[in-house]
Amino acid sequence: MRLNGEISSGEDEEEKQPGTTTFSGQEVVVGYALTSKKKKSFLQPSFTGLARNKGINFVAVDLKKPLPEQGPFDIILHKLSGEEWHETIEDYRQTHPEVTVLDPPGAIQHLHNRQSMLQDVVDLNLSDCHGKVSIPRQLVITKEKDPSSIPYEVTKAGMKLPLVAKPLVVDGTAKSHELFLAYDEFSLSDLEPPLVLQEFVNHGGLLFKIYIVGETIKVVRRFSLPNISKRELSKVAGVFRFPRVSCAAASADDADLDPNIAEHPPRPLLEKLARELRHRLGLHLFNIDMIREYGTKDVFYVIDINYFPGKYLWPHIMWYGKMPDYEHVFTDFLLSLTQSKFKKKLTT
Known part of the structure; x- marks a missing residue:
């Protein structure tokens, strides 16, 4: 075979x-x-x-x-x-x-496309007393598109800079997890389709990784990109590759952080999100990357979902080491x- x-x-x-x-x-x-x-x-x-x-x-x-x-x-x-x-x-x-x-191959395949993986979150419309969960505004640029047309597509869609650029296909390789940040519309022509463009949401430089193993939910914090001010946006141009924020050195669980940023998403909200996604995705093993919009307490965005994540995502440390009490x-x-x-x- x-x-x-x-x-x-x-x-x-x-x-x-x-x-x-x-x-x-x-x-x-x-x-x-x-x-x-x-x-x-x-x-x-x-x-x-x-x-x-x-x-x-x-x-x-x-x-x-x-x-x-x-x-x-x-x-x-x-x-x-x-x-x-x-x-x-x-x-x-x-x-x-x-x-x-x-898990079923068809269900796993669903997470290999960044457009389809997040559509399930959109369809949930999770907004209740425990908080709101959605996804950043995003635009899919297909392989057939000429890179020079990307600025026009972004303007037509009313997308706001800066934009996070992610490969459309997630195939388990390191390249499929290479992310870029575009500060100006002209530099967008340097990107290579197919890709997904997401509006960057200021989130206090902190990312929540939510691990789902059956009905068990574990949450860990990871350092992420810092907030981008309007002043910085007006002075910076170009496309910049993301640093790897999910490596061992990026752990934020033991750091002295502002409680308003570091507080975990409400447990009832996570339980509802996990339960609904397990049902819609048909998966037992996956993790959700979530951020809290800076300056809010209960506005969250899902920015990625990974199936049974492994070593390509986090070089230098194994997946089980990322999740508390993994073996048990x-x-x-x-x-x-x-x-x-x-x-x-x-x-x-």
Whole structure:
């Protein structure tokens, strides 16, 4: 099977060790199909050791063999690209409904386009007593557009400078996460379509990363770009590449910050947002990048959604290290999936 990117095959499968059993009396077998980099960052010894103690065994999917001939699996965890793999896992889902696939390829693909990923947030219209959640005004520039026409398109759409430029397609590569800030309309011609242009919202230089693992929500703070004043905007021109604000050095959880900026979004608002997006996206594993509009207490914007984020997003640190209590959260989540299926069997 040909896939995009380096893959983890059955040859590096960990030796299966007996663990404690779940309340159903069965061990939980999780088949994984991950790139080698993702496997290295995700399946850390501390994590797999805890999983074994809870009765969970991770087994590598052998991509050289037909998937239906392997297993049996309770859960399949995957993050591979390529149309052939997507067809394989989708066919498997249809013929093995008893196996939980994390997550459906079509649902994951939905987050590979920055236009479609945020449309679900727009459709939610989340505005209640706990706050308001929306997205920044944005404009999609397709590949067919001549870069020289971008300033005209921006003016026609009534977009306000500065603008954040993001690649339209999110394919897991570092390039798809390269962001730029355009200060003047003339420099927009230097950008390369296809892309999404978002109005920059002053947010006090702080970003909230909201991790969703099943029904569990964890929030961490990260430093982001500082506010841009009208005076600065009038003096600066050009397009500037974003610094990587999500690396380890950008952690803001232990920093001495203005409480008006650092206060987490209201929990009821996050629970409603996560619940609605889980339903609309059809996903169990994703994270939301959210900002609070500077000078407000309850006006928030979702600026990105990532599926099962990994090492490309944060070089130098693994995803689980970004999320508090990651190992326990994820193992409990895996157990909850199999326990809910077991309870259904008992009632049928």
